[in-house]
Amino acid sequence: MIGTVSSSPPSGPGLSASPRPESPGAAAGELAAGTVAGGQVVWEPVVRHLYVHVPFCAHKCEYCAFFSEVPSGDLMARYVAALSRELALVAPDLRPRTVYFGGGTPSLLPLRHWETLLRQMERLNLLGAEEFTVECNPATVSADKARLLRDYGVNRLSLGVQSLDEALLDRLGRVHSRAQVFDSFDCLRRAGFANLNLDLMFAIPGQSLEVWRRTLADALALGSEHLSCYEVIYEEDTPLFAQLGAGQFAVDEDLACAQYDLLVETATRAGYHPYEIANFARSSTPTLTDLELPSFACRHNVNYWRGGSFYGLGPSATSYVRGERTRNWANTPLYCGQLERDRRAFESRETLSPRARAAETAAFGLRMNLGWPYADFTAVTGFDLRSEWAEDLDWLVAQGWGERQPDRFRLTRQGLRFADLAAERLLRPDR
Ligand code: SF4
Numbered sequence: 095m096i097g098t099v100s101s102s103p104p105s106g107p108g109l110s111a112s113p114r115p116e117s118p119g120a121a122a123g124e125l126a127a128g129t130v131a132g133g134q135v136v137w138e139p140v141v142r143h144l145y146v147h148v149p150f151c152a153h154k155c156e157y158c159a160f161f162s163e164v165p166s167g168d169l170m171a172r173y174v175a176a177l178s179r180e181l182a183l184v185a186p187d188l189r190p191r192t193v194y195f196g197g198g199t200p201s202l203l204p205l206r207h208w209e210t211l212l213r214q215m216e217r218l219n220l221l222g223a224e225e226f227t228v229e230c231n232p233a234t235v236s237a238d239k240a241r242l243l244r245d246y247g248v249n250r251l252s253l254g255v256q257s258l259d260e261a262l263l264d265r266l267g268r269v270h271s272r273a274q275v276f277d278s279f280d281c282l283r284r285a286g287f288a289n290l291n292l293d294l295m296f297a298i299p300g301q302s303l304e305v306w307r308r309t310l311a312d313a314l315a316l317g318s319e320h321l322s323c324y325e326v327i328y329e330e331d332t333p334l335f336a337q338l339g340a341g342q343f344a345v346d347e348d349l350a351c352a353q354y355d356l357l358v359e360t361a362t363r364a365g366y367h368p369y370e371i372a373n374f375a376r377s378s379t380p381t382l383t384d385l386e387l388p389s390f391a392c393r394h395n396v397n398y399w400r401g402g403s404f405y406g407l408g409p410s411a412t413s414y415v416r417g418e419r420t421r422n423w424a425n426t427p428l429y430c431g432q433l434e435r436d437r438r439a440f441e442s443r444e445t446l447s448p449r450a451r452a453a454e455t456a457a458f459g460l461r462m463n464l465g466w467p468y469a470d471f472t473a474v475t476g477f478d479l480r481s482e483w484a485e486d487l488d489w490l491v492a493q494g495w496g497e498r499q500p501d502r503f504r505l506t507r508q509g510l511r512f513a514d515l516a517a518e519r520l521l522r523p524d525r
Contacts, residue, residue, distance in 0.1 A: 137416045143397045144190045144220070146177065147408030148197040149426050152233065156267040156337075159329030161410035161424040162198040173409075173426055174207045176433035178214040180407045183438060185218040187415075188405055192225040192394035199254075201230035205238055212246040221247045225393045227291075229254060233270035235278035240285035250392075251282055252291040252322070258309045262298050267333075279316050289390060291320035296357065297350035298326050299334070299343040306353045307360075314364045319390040321366055321374040323357050325350055354511060367391075370399065370462050371510045387464070399462050401455030401474060409439070418445045450524045452477040457517035460496075465504020479503060486519045 150165045150173075151158075203211075215221050227250040228243055235253075243251070257263050258272050270278075282290060292313050296306050313321070328335045328345075337343065358368055366374035367388040373395070377388035387396065397404060406413045410424035420443040423429045432439035446454070452475035459466045471479045480487070480503075487503055490496030495509030495516050509516055 137403065140189045141184075141187055141403050141405055141415055142189060142191040143394060143402060143404035144188060144193045144223075145394070145404055145406040145411060146193070146195045146200075147406065147411040147422075148195060148200040148203060149173070149409045150197065150202050151199045152202060152231070152269045153267060156265070157326055157329070157332055157334040159332055160198065163426065165202075169426055169430075170203065170207060172430045174203070174210050176430040176439075177408055178210065179433045179436065180438070181211075181214055181218055181220065183436075184405050184407065185220060188220060190220055190223045192397065193220070193223045193227070194394045195228045197229055199231045199234060200228050201234040201239065205242060208239065208242055212242070216246070223247065225250055227252055227392070227394060230278070230282075231270055232274040232278040235281055237281055237285060240282055240287070244286055249287070250289040250291065251287050252293060252320075253278060253282075253318075254293045255313065256293060256295045257298065257301070258312045259301070259305050262301055262305070265300060266295070266298065276316070279318075289320070290318040291322055291392070292316065292318045294321065294323045295326055296323060296353040297346075299337075301353075303349065303352055303356065307356060310357065310360050314360065314366075319376050320392060321361055323361075323372050323374070325354070325372075351511065358507070368463055370395070371513050385464070385467070396462075399458045401451070401458060417448075417451055418443060447524050448476060449522050451475065452482070453520055453522035456483060457520045460503070460505050460516065460520070461510075461513050463504065463510070465499070465502045467502040469501070483520055489519060490516055 147161070149162050150170060151162045153164065154162070212221075226248045228248050229252045231254050240251075253275065255275050256266055256268055258275060260272055263271065279290065294309065294313055326334070328338050338345070361374045362368060365376060367377055367382060368374050369387055369391050373392065375388040375390040375392070377390065379386065379389060382388060403415045404413065405415065406422070409422055409426045409429040411422050413420045420438075420440050422439045423432070423441045429439040452471075455475050456466060456471065456479060459471070466479055468479055471477070487496060487498065490505070490509060491498060493509070493512075494506060495512055496503060496505055505513060505516060
């Protein structure tokens, strides 16, 4: 199974999780959680990254296991009030360098709710992030909304395209059409957005290599700055999982691998730099060295992969702050009820041991094509990747999945395909 990524923050030791450029060619380790001094991790005085989960969708897609629901009654207004309260509770500890509104479908929120949230962020001094991303569905983009987001400092939009084949869009239960993708892309460009991402999916049941080739060609012709491509995964409790179980189609792993190879070759030829298993970005730097990220790499996601702290707000969202992981209730009325009493809406909280945390940081960081520079890994975690994980690194090399370079360890192209399995090997869960 090719490693998969989601826009939501990593939620725990399971590794199916996984997206403004700061400066062109930023060094890989610059957004690390903290640095180690005297054997102790020294955390930044304030948290620099904010994720907000918007748990509403117009319709539930066939493959979706994210927490989201079709809004009814006054739930959306209640959620906006609760989220405004949650923002106020964390604001004293937050100066965001990156903000990411994911979901769900953030662009489903009507203009008035966006005004409420953005004004609240302004009051709390949470605007001005270097990279501020909002996920959009092509069916729910409008010129008014795009202008409002721009006016409040949103500078990166991520369009959930998934496919440009009408039959496959239907198959996935998507609410938008192929034509809406092109219309919304033009609308966002006209509104002045110079950093756009397209999300695509491959290994969709019924998607031939030829259909994937055409989708890639049409998507690349749009000229977005960033591309995220996910392999379909079959999550329990989704209609697609049930259809697979009922034998309505079979998984073709060879086809998925051929589609992934085609993706990497086509995107690279078109000038995108693969910098993580599923993520490709353009760069304003003509030549990139091994120690640099493309300038349009998503800094928000880089922080996840490098083990950095972040606040995650909204129902089901995970936060990871100074070594403590908390998760909010995946239940919107329950989440709202807690915030209405002025309490954080935690369903769970855990503090990982330094060793377990370092292992997760190793596993997530190897999803990046840069791999883990040994010195950066030690600076972030306090552990030596070479000695502490020596046997595992030997095993990865023996599989053809990993390679040792003088200054770093990284996964090979084949290893990136099996990144979830490679990661499992590195984890050291607390018992
Ligand atoms: S739009 Fe995204 S979050 Fe909503 S149901 Fe579809 S896949 Fe899930």
